[in-house]
Amino acid sequence: MKRIQKFLQETVGLSANLEKLPDSQLKKLPMYLEYGYNYYLLTVEGHQLVLAYVDENLKTAGQLKKQSQAMSNLLNLPVAFVMDNQSSQLKRRLIQEKIGFIVPESQVYLPQFLISLTENARPVHSFPELLSPSAQLLLLYHLQKEYLEPFSLKEIAQKLDYTPKTITKIAAELKSKNLCQIIGTKEKRLVFIVDRKQLWTMAEPQMQQPISKVFFADSKDKVKFCQSGDAALAHYTFLAETGKEAYAIYKPEFEELKEKKYWEYIDELEGDVRIEVWKYNPRILSINGYIDPLSLYLCYREDTNERVAAEINELIHNRKW
Known part of the structure; x- marks a missing residue:
């Protein structure tokens, strides 16, 4: 599970401690939950989150939602799932249902956990449920037409027929979702932190039906x-x-x-x-x-x-x- 700690540090900038969930907590769960997952306790700056590792047995978004609610109520802690190689459709449904999850080295969506940090007056991150259509257009343009990194936000606005104000909002939205960084002072530019294929993998579950x-x-x-x-x-x-x-x-x-x-x-x-x-x-x-x-x-x-x-x-x- 060290790769989760590394991933959170590199993508969200969170320094985290990860350990096995104590047996005293596990015993609070009914048997089908206790033995249905491997559990870990994630701690960041005094805030805790239970991670439940999803094995290769396929589960629906409905099942995960019901089980996460049960876990959270019994453990009195927010819960997120750790998943490998799950379908983009499942991830998209989890985002729509506001169910937290981590796909190591690919994607992190932790709405409850990060909102609790924000409520304590430390704005760490925000996660809109889905990309706005304008942000989606910008990403699709970068993925298919031409790399946008060489261009200023003003130049990107001209290419996409948006106002500079709209492009500034798009840039802030993409940065908030860890899909890009913004560099420069007078002329700001976008820097995408992963290649096109990885960017698509990260962004696609959050994209809308056009x-x-x-x-x-x-x-x-x-x-x-x-x-x-x-x-x-x-x-x-x-x-x-x-x-x-x-x-x-x-x-x-x-x-x-x-x-x-x-x-x-x-x-x-x-x-x-x-x-x-x-x-x-x-x-x-x-x-x-x-x-x-x-x-x-x-x-x-x-x-x-x-x-x-x-x-x-x-x-x-x-x-x-």
Whole structure:
């Protein structure tokens, strides 16, 4: 467990003491919990947290939530799980449920523990549940289009069509989640502390579904939108083209076109063309007229179709970072 101490020191800047949970505490747990995990006591500046090591037996977010609540109530201490090689979907669900966890050398999410430190007037860290759409766009741009480290925040704002104030907020958000550092005085820049592949691994569970709403409309040719849906799946994977049209449109652009009556017909249930209203601008990330591959993955990562799930996972696995 020394790697956890090292990881916390390097990523969050916390100097921690880690030891086996005393038997007197273990005896407070019912047998199914006492023998279901290996327990450790993490101490940082007088604050304590119980770490429960999750073995390779798969558990759902619902099970972990119920068990963490039981452990915390019985031990009178906050609880977080230590996990190796768990799915990004499980980690994403844990974040949504505000359940703390550590993936050694990869990710740390400890909301209760770090909030308790903050309440004692020492602001250590804050963890929004999910990345904001604007912060997500910046990361996806850095991961797929070009490295952003050489550019000032002002220059990044121009590339992403955001105001300098918005970029400053994004930078603070990413820094708070240990995804980057901010350097410089007059001209501030971002420094990403890990490579692209590792950055994706750390950030993906905290990324949002890009689509905020779906409409259906009549087919139009005047405005060129980013192709999405089945066409993008066929473009990036071995799935066959279905002939169904689907396009991704940034919400402000959609609202403007809708107000101007660009579509003669638009409905929430049926139509010739699927219109995906996006939380960030897909044009900025678009590649050859299609939505970017990482956003495509985010659109379909919870799809129940096994062939689709297999293909998008393969898309990430084979990606050249």
